[in-house]
Amino acid sequence: MSLNLSEPSDYTSLDPQDWVAFRAQSHHMLDDMLDHLQSLSSEVARMPVWQPIAETTRGHFRASLPHTPTALAQVHQQFMQDILPNTAHNSHPAFMGWVQGGGTPVGMLADMLAAGLNANLGGRDQMPLEVERQIVHWMRDLFGFPASANGLFVTGTSMANLLSVLIAKTAALGIAIRQDGLRNCPQQLVAYTSLAAHGCIAQAMDLSGLGKAALRCLPVNPQHQIDLQALQQAIERDRAAGMRPFLIVGNAGTVDIGAIDDLHALATIAAREQLWFHVDGACAALGMMSPEIAPLLRGIEQADSLAFDFHKWGQVPYDAGFLLVRDGQQQLDTFSAPAAYLRRATRGLAAGSPWPCDLGPDLSRGFRALKTWFTLKTYGTDQLGKIMAQTCHLAQYLRDKIAASAEFELAAPVALNIVCFRYRGTSGAPSMTAAQQDQLNADLVTDLHESGIAVPSLTTLDGRLVLRAAIVNHRTRIDDIDRMLQAAQRFAAMRSSHLIKGST
Numbered sequence: 001m002s003l004n005l006s007e008p009s010d011y012t013s014l015d016p017q018d019w020v021a022f023r024a025q026s027h028h029m030l031d032d033m034l035d036h037l038q039s040l041s042s043e044v045a046r047m048p049v050w051q052p053i054a055e056t057t058r059g060h061f062r063a064s065l066p067h068t069p070t071a072l073a074q075v076h077q078q079f080m081q082d083i084l085p086n087t088a089h090n091s092h093p094a095f096m097g098w099v100q101g102g103g104t105p106v107g108m109l110a111d112m113l114a115a116g117l118n119a120n121l122g123g124r125d126q127m128p129l130e131v132e133r134q135i136v137h138w139m140r141d142l143f144g145f146p147a148s149a150n151g152l153f154v155t156g157t158s159m160a161n162l163l164s165v166l167i168a169k170t171a172a173l174g175i176a177i178r179q180d181g182l183r184n185c186p187q188q189l190v191a192y193t194s195l196a197a198h199g200c201i202a203q204a205m206d207l208s209g210l211g212k213a214a215l216r217c218l219p220v221n222p223q224h225q226i227d228l229q230a231l232q233q234a235i236e237r238d239r240a241a242g243m244r245p246f247l248i249v250g251n252a253g254t255v256d257i258g259a260i261d262d263l264h265a266l267a268t269i270a271a272r273e274q275l276w277f278h279v280d281g282a283c284a285a286l287g288m289m290s291p292e293i294a295p296l297l298r299g300i301e302q303a304d305s306l307a308f309d310f311h312k313w314g315q316v317p318y319d320a321g322f323l324l325v326r327d328g329q330q331q332l333d334t335f336s337a338p339a340a341y342l343r344r345a346t347r348g349l350a351a352g353s354p355w356p357c358d359l360g361p362d363l364s365r366g367f368r369a370l371k372t373w374f375t376l377k378t379y380g381t382d383q384l385g386k387i388m389a390q391t392c393h394l395a396q397y398l399r400d401k402i403a404a405s406a407e408f409e410l411a412a413p414v415a416l417n418i419v420c421f422r423y424r425g426t427s428g429a430p431s432m433t434a435a436q437q438d439q440l441n442a443d444l445v446t447d448l449h450e451s452g453i454a455v456p457s458l459t460t461l462d463g464r465l466v467l468r469a470a471i472v473n474h475r476t477r478i479d480d481i482d483r484m485l486q487a488a489q490r491f492a493a494m495r496s497s498h499l500i501k502g503s504t
């Protein structure tokens with residue numbers, strides 16, 4: 001069958017017919033968003049950090065596919081009414097859940113420009129690629145990587161960690177593995193990290209075909225750093241069993257408490273054992289921008305690959321993950337593939353090889369580099385580093401308040417900007433069982449979310465449920481910490497009095 005079309009009476013374009021009206025509407029939309037961002041710094045004007053979504057609001061998003069146009073102003077109205085207030089406001093100063101960045105007005109504007117350009121950063125000879133390469137150069141400098149290093153923007157560290165496992169696998173087995181797969185591989189490849197590693201490391205082992213069982217999650221010391229002796233023994237045990245150790249994944253900021261492994265020691269073991277040394281730096285690698293934090297990262301410059309997120313501590317709007325690889329050739333060896341429709345030239349638009357599509361699995365890619373470039377240029381790394389140190393200072397303030405409190409206790413050491421704590425009960429009240437205490441702490445987190453006052457998250461440490469406040473946002477202040485703690489105290493007192501009544 002072939003297409004049977006008649007000559008259109010009028011050609012359609014998606015551009016506005018009335019640019020003057022469109023311009024006015026654009027300015028209105030921009031102003032609304034700036035109002036929202038400005039309100040975040042005002043205790044009086046800002047929205048709750050989260051609120052339960054009304055069923056009627058959800059219902060608006062069960063509508064059928066629109067076949068006919070709706071006025072832009074009306075669609076924007078629905079955004080303002082239904083979407084904006086019902087977002088997880090990780091830009092809000094009282095958002096301390098998980099590990100999420102606050103974004104900036106500058107980043108927003110840059111993303112608007114990027115969307116306007118609609119550049120596709122898969123490749124070709126265009127200035128947006130030079131912007132991405134500029135970030136690669138800057139990151140080489142920041143992390144002390146050599147000129148041979150290459151890098152790539154990806155969605156986030158989950159993806160960057162996966163690419164690193166693939167590169168390490170290809171480096172270990174040779175590029176023929178890309179054609180043949182693992183079926184002729186005589187020895188099982190095994191990787192090492194700590195129990196405190198992020199779940200995406202195991203997922204990367206799964207997705208790479210090596211399997212989660214081939215990841216050894218080793219014990220940690222009281223500071224939640226990988227136990228080096230256990231690592232050394234595991235490598236020896238696996239070699240003796242005929243397996244092939246190939247990768248060590250170090251943590252620069254564990255997701256639970258922000259612990260930084262002894263990266264220098266890991267680099268030394270990896271070099272001696274001839275293993276690939278990857279660092280998951282999602283939480284803390286960018287701490288290199290702070291003179292106070294950088295010394296804790298000693299050894300990061302020895303990594304074979306490094307994954308991190310500009311969208312966390314770097315305050316770049318979502319999403320902006322990054323992968324840096326010491327030997328750029330090994331990254332090319334893992335991902336580059338000839339394709340007739342991607343033919344390269346030495347002049348014209350098809351010049352400028354290698355392209356980002358040779359460095360990872362994505363072909364079409366957005367211009368994540370622009371919002372990152374704007375952020376680094378307009379703020380400068382000194383100021384960004386200062387903000388990172390400021391979040392650590394706030395974490396120490398919260399730590400000290402918890403340590404001095406009768407009802408709360410710390411659940412882990414505070415390494416950087418993350419505080420884990422739990423409600424333990426009031427003195428004089430009958431003591432709770434561990435299960436009751438876990439339930440109360442879980443309820444406490446939900447109470448705080450529903451109050452709209454603050455958003456910590458819940459995690460499990462040593463088998464127990466604890467509150468986790470990750471202070472990542474440049475807008476957070478001491479008042480926000482105090483309000484969170486006061487509200488937690490209030491809700492906990494209510495819950496534990498119910499518990500006491502319930503038990504009598």
Ligand SMILES: *Cc1c(COP(=O)(O)O)cnc(C)c1O
Nearest residue numbers: 156157158198254255282283309
């Ligand atoms: C956030 C985080 C990840 C995952 O990064 P995404 O950007 O969410 O994909 C991995 N590791 C650690 C330590 C993290 O904190």
